[in-house]
Amino acid sequence: MNESPTILSRIKKPADIKLLSIDELEVLAQELRDTIIEEVSGHGGHLAPSLGVIELTLALFKSFDMEEDKLVWDVGHQAYAHKLLTGRADRFHTLRQKDGISGFPRISESPYDHFGVGHSSTSISAALGMAMARDLKGEDNEVIAVIGDGSLTAGMAFEGLNQAGDLGRKMVVVLNDNEMSISRNVGALSQFLSRKMTTPFLQRLKSDVEGLLGTIPKIGDDLAGYAKRYGDSVKSFFTPGMLFEAFHFTYVGPIDGHNTAQMIKVFDEIKQLDKPALVHVMTTKGKGYEPAESDPTHFHGVGKFIPETGLARKFSGSGLPSxxxxxxxxxxxxxxxxxxxxxxxxxxxxxxxxxxxxxxxxxxxxxxxxxxxxxxxxxxxxxxxxxxxxxxxxxxxxxxxxxxxxxxxxxxxxxxxxxxxxxxxxxxxxxxxxxxxxxxxxxxxxxxxxxxxxxxxxxxxxxxxxxxxxxxxxxxYPRGTGVGAKVSKTPRKIAIGKGELVREGKDAVIITLGSRVYPALEAAMDLEKEGMDVAVFNTRFIKPLPKKQLLELAADFQKILFVEENALAGGFGSAVLEMFVEEEVLNGHDIKLLGVPDEFIEHGTQTELRAMLGIDSTGMKKVLKEMLN
Missing domain, CATH: 3.40.50.970 (Thiamin diphosphate (ThDP)-binding fold, Pyr/PP domains)
Structure with a gap:
């Protein structure tokens, strides 16, 4: 007997979510969690942020029209459910892998990704730009920015809030408040946002204030009556609403970010406003997966793990410290x-x-x-x-x-x-x-x-x-582990602007630094087996350059290969060549440069990307063979 298709398998476009009942949305939420946990456990990714916003994502898709409205995620760590619901479920297994889908929203990847992100605190500014463009074009779609409380600590977020409140354009900011960025949030703002103002506390506060005012002779009763009529102002004064109302936003919240029905109701009401609104949503980072809820910092961005336990999968790594x-x-x-x-x-x-x-x-x-x-x-x-x-x-x-x-x-x-x-x-x-x-x-x-x-x-x-x-x-310094070099607890200082010749040779020289020195040595040793004698020079410094040593190399070698793990434009090789030109030492030299070309490099493993760019030992050997015929 065949199993019935999952609800997720029936979602081909965001509009399909509007046809689901609240009960079906709850089932879909669990299916999304299961899918995200299964896929991320296999190849790593941003797990805890995405698990924390599943109900919020479903409520947004249920309430708003994703064919017309513009949804902007801040940073994008939390966009996995969004990807699964916007026609990428069949490619989700390629997440963050070479030639697969990105771990972040990207305009070029989907028409439902309205703004490319990856760094924090950009969503409000981008959404405000979209809202103003909408009004200038005479359109009437909604614009929604989802920003975390961690991202809200950055100045750019408040620059966006300030301008949005001043312009008064219709837009919705959803504050996803889980009291976390990657690590636990810090600062006065995060403490203010996370104050738990319970209903019993507010009722006692209100009663105490009214009682106190009532004791004032002659005018006490009038003041107490005024306070009673405007009791909501007491709540706004002691909750984050005070802050956002000062930016001319209509503030709603805090509300439960895992209560889909409640959020849908709030979003439906917010759409009726014609001014900026902020919905404060309280969520749990890693929601629904106990290991991630217990240690959201570790599971913010995690490698491969065993889904049943949350323990890291064993792999045949070097065992060296990073x-x-x-x-x-x-x-x-x-x-x-x-x-x-x-x-x-x-x-x-x-x-x-x-x-x-x-x-x-x-x-x-x-x-x-x-x-x-x-x-x-x-x-x-x-x-x-x-x-x-x-x-x-x-x-x-x-x-x-x-x-x-x-x-x-x-x-x-x-x-x-x-x-x-x-x-x-x-x-x-x-x-x-x-x-x-x-x-x-x-x-x-x-x-x-x-x-x-x-x-x-x-x-x-x-x-x-x-x-x-x-x-x-x-x-x-690079991501990942080193080569096992012993580290002294009392390291010696290096002479600033002085490099080192790490391998002698006579046919050609590789001039490099940083992460490319050991691959260059590997390439030179392999070429030695084929009868080619290649020197390797580690400049150590890109500024100041080891000028005297580099000029000596230019005098000794006609064939020079520069290698760097940086953009070639204005980078390390460019710096040395500028110096060579200024010193007028180039005279029929055969010079090649390897590095990052004038384009943005997509995702993949470091090994895959270095090989693609030819800056690994294999790529260096190929170029040197061509140079040495």
Whole structure:
């Protein structure tokens, strides 16, 4: 006997959801959870955020017309149910895999993805732009932005709220409040939003206020009557409604984000308004899957796991510690001997390896929330007072604070150290998260020292160098594990602007740094077996370049291969060639550059993407063979 088809299998387009009853929506919610857990357990992904908004997604699709209305998700960590309900269920098994569907909403992927996301706090601004465009064109569709309470801590979200309230355009902002970003939220705003104002408390408060006012001679009864008539104002004063009403938004909430029927009713009513409205929805991150509910930070972005237990699947990895963990332990070691070292992260203590610093030096640790611009200028303020702040941040997120790096740190030549995790290709998170532009956007800033370690030991040495240098430094390092180089607890400093010849040769030279040094060595050793003698030079620094050593290499070698895990435009190879041209040393040289071309690189494993771009050892060997005939 054949099993009856699931409700999810019958959903071919969003409009099909409007035909379902509340009971059927509850069944569909469980089917969505089961599907997401099954698929993510097999290849990793953002599990807890997506599980927390399933009922919210269904309520939005039931109430609004997804063929005409515009739905914008903030960040997009939580969009898996949205993907399953918008014609991508048959491709969901390819999520975050090379040539598969993205882990984030993308305009090019689906007509129901109205705005591409991946970084936080953009939804309100984008939705307001859509609302204004709608009004200018004389259309009447709805525009909805869904933003988490973590994303709401960023200044850009409030810039959008401020403008939206001033313009008064009809739009809906859904505040998905689970008291989490990736880690537990920090800051006064998150504390304000998460205050649990229960109905009994509000009733007692209201009764107490009325009783107090009634005791005032002559005018007490009148005041008490006024308070009774306007009792709702007491509630708005003591709940987040006060904040959003100040932005000229109609505030509704908080409501249960897992009560589909209640949310549908609220959304249906909100659609009748002709001004900005904010619906405050309380959800549980990881809802419906006990391991994710118990540890939402771990299951925010998770690798392969066993769905029955939530335990990570065993894999034949190297067993080596990650660069992130080496950074964190080295930072703690250095801080033990230098009380001026401080650590700053933007809502990612676990992701940046600074959790150990928070435990060991809580008074010198600051999590600023999703506020990268503030993090950089805050660090600059600390540096003016003799401290040595370490801003631990993903390469792709430092892009959001570019002006602060230039104006507030480097222009004033302050001793702020930027440690850029996930430098280079990050893998399955794709184009929004690859850290392939930092060489290009940092190397041209005056006063800034910029470097990249080839292994764990050099990472620790560069950290010691940065803290000893009286000025701004930036060091980028890749996602993943190193090569097993031994790390000293008292790492030595490296001479700034000096590289190292890691392999001698006479036929050609590979000039590289960072994550590409060991693959270059592998390529050179393989070519030696075929009779080709290739040298490898690790510049270590992209700024200042090891000028004298590079000029000597240009004199010794006619055939030069530059390799970098960064955009070729304005990157490392470009920097060296600019110097060669200025010094007029190029004379019939055969020069090739390998790196990231002038395009956005999609998702896939790091191994797949490096092979695709030809920056792995195989790609280097291929180019060198062509150069050496």
């Amino acid at each position: 660069y992130t963990s080496i950074f964190g332990s080295t930072l703690c070691n250095l801080a033990e001997r230098d009380e001026t070292i401080m650590a700053i992260t933007a809502a990612m203590p676990e992701g940046t390896g600074t959790e150990c610093f928070r435990k060991n030096f809580p008074e010198r640790f600051v999590d600023v929330g999703i506020c990268e611009q503030h993090a950089v200028t805050f660090a600059a303020g600390l540096a003016t007072q003799g401290y040595k702040p370490a801003v631990a941040i993903y390469s792709t997120f430092l892009q959001r604070a570019y002006d602060q790096v230039v104006h507030d740190v480097c222009l004033q030549n302050l001793n702020v150290n930027f440690f850029l995790d996930r430098g280079g290709l990050v893998g399955e998170d794709g184009a929004t998260h690859h850290g392939v532009f930092d060489f290009s956007y940092l190397r041209h800033i005056p006063n800034l020292v910029c470097m990249a370690p080839k292994d764990e030991a050099e990472l620790a040495q560069m950290m010691a160098t940065a803290f000893a240098y009286d000025g701004p430094c930036a060091m980028r």
